[in-house]
Amino acid sequence: MSTSAAVDPHDKMRARDVNKVARGEQAPRPAHEYGTVSPPPPPSSTQQHTHTNTNNEDSELRGSSYQTCYVKYVEYHRCINQKGEKAPECNKLDTYVRSSCPTQWIAEWDRDRLDGKFPEAI
Numbered sequence: 001m002s003t004s005a006a007v008d009p010h011d012k013m014r015a016r017d018v019n020k021v022a023r024g025e026q027a028p029r030p031a032h033e034y035g036t037v038s039p040p041p042p043p044s045s046t047q048q049h050t051h052t053n054t055n056n057e058d059s060e061l062r063g064s065s066y067q068t069c070y071v072k073y074v075e076y077h078r079c080i081n082q083k084g085e086k087a088p089e090c091n092k093l094d095t096y097v098r099s100s101c102p103t104q105w106i107a108e109w110d111r112d113r114l115d116g117k118f119p120e121a122i
Contacts, residue, residue: 069101
């Protein structure tokens with residue numbers, strides 16, 4: 001049976017670091033002074049910059065996002081018809097549609113679907 005007490009490995013590391021400081025091999029950490037946190041940035045650096053697009057770029061961006069939302073909306077409703085509302089795949093599609101697509105588009109598509117005017121077969 002050993003009579004020596006178990007030494008925490010972290011204490012060993014601390015002892016080595018203190019010894020290095022004593023020998024001049026390692027500089028001690030400077031003491032933290034109250035109020036040494038850097039000041040906040042000026043408001044001008046944190047304001048959101050507005051990106052100005054030309055009408056052509058706007059229509060291209062709207063077109064691609066509209067098309068993506070439309071496709072995901074159709075996929076979601078097809079998934080519901082095939083697998084039911086509780087299917088995890090359908091929940092993922094629903095989350096995508098609800099978080100990525102504007103509510104006006106979804107409301108318009110829902111209205112068209114209920115009125116029988118929706119152009120896609122679901």
